[in-house]
Amino acid sequence: MDDATLWWVLAGLLVAAELASGTFFLLMLALAAAAGALAVYAGLAFSGQLLAAGLCALLTVGGWAWVRLRRRAASPEANPDVVLDVGQTVQVSAWQPDGTALVRYRGADWLAVASGPHGERHPGPHRIRAVQGNRLVIEPVDHP
Known part of the structure; x- marks a missing residue:
C-alpha cells in the first residue's frame, strides 16, 4: 500500500469517527490527512507530508477554535x-x-x-x- 492510500484511509477513518461522535474537530483532522495525501501526489518526502498535514491541522483546528472563542466572547x-x-x-x-x-x-x-x-x-x-x-x-x- 502506497503512502497516499494510507493518508486517504486515515482521512476516511477520521471522517467515520467524526460521524460517530459528532466532534467537528475530527473533521478538521481528516482534512489534514487529506493534505498529507495531496503532499504525496506533490512528490514530497514523508517529512514533507507530515509537515503539510501538521500545518493543515494547526490551521483548521486552530481557526475553528478561534471562531468558537469569538462566538463565546460575544455576549448574548x-x-x-x-x-x-x-x-x-x-x-x-x-x-x-x-x-x-x-x-x-x-x-x-x-x-x-x-x-x-x-x-x-x-x-x-x-x-x-x-x-x-x-x-x-x-x-x-x-x-x-
Missing part, C-alpha cells in the same frame, strides 16, 4: 438575534446621581445605565445596547 445579552430589545430607542429625561436613569419602555419603568464605565450621561434619545437582567444598558443615539 447584547445580541439583537437573542434579545429583541437591543437596538430599540428609549427617552431619558434625567440621570440620577448614582449614574442610573428611570426610562419608560414597553409600558413599564426600567432602570437604565450608560454603556461603559464612564458612559455619556445626558438627557435625550438613547439606544438599548444590552439587557442585563432587569437593567437596560443604553448609549446616546448619536453615538457611533
Whole structure:
C-alpha cells in the first residue's frame, strides 16, 4: 500500500469517527490527512507530508477554535438575534446621581445605565445596547 492510500484511509477513518461522535474537530483532522495525501501526489518526502498535514491541522483546528472563542466572547445579552430589545430607542429625561436613569419602555419603568464605565450621561434619545437582567444598558443615539 502506497503512502497516499494510507493518508486517504486515515482521512476516511477520521471522517467515520467524526460521524460517530459528532466532534467537528475530527473533521478538521481528516482534512489534514487529506493534505498529507495531496503532499504525496506533490512528490514530497514523508517529512514533507507530515509537515503539510501538521500545518493543515494547526490551521483548521486552530481557526475553528478561534471562531468558537469569538462566538463565546460575544455576549448574548447584547445580541439583537437573542434579545429583541437591543437596538430599540428609549427617552431619558434625567440621570440620577448614582449614574442610573428611570426610562419608560414597553409600558413599564426600567432602570437604565450608560454603556461603559464612564458612559455619556445626558438627557435625550438613547439606544438599548444590552439587557442585563432587569437593567437596560443604553448609549446616546448619536453615538457611533
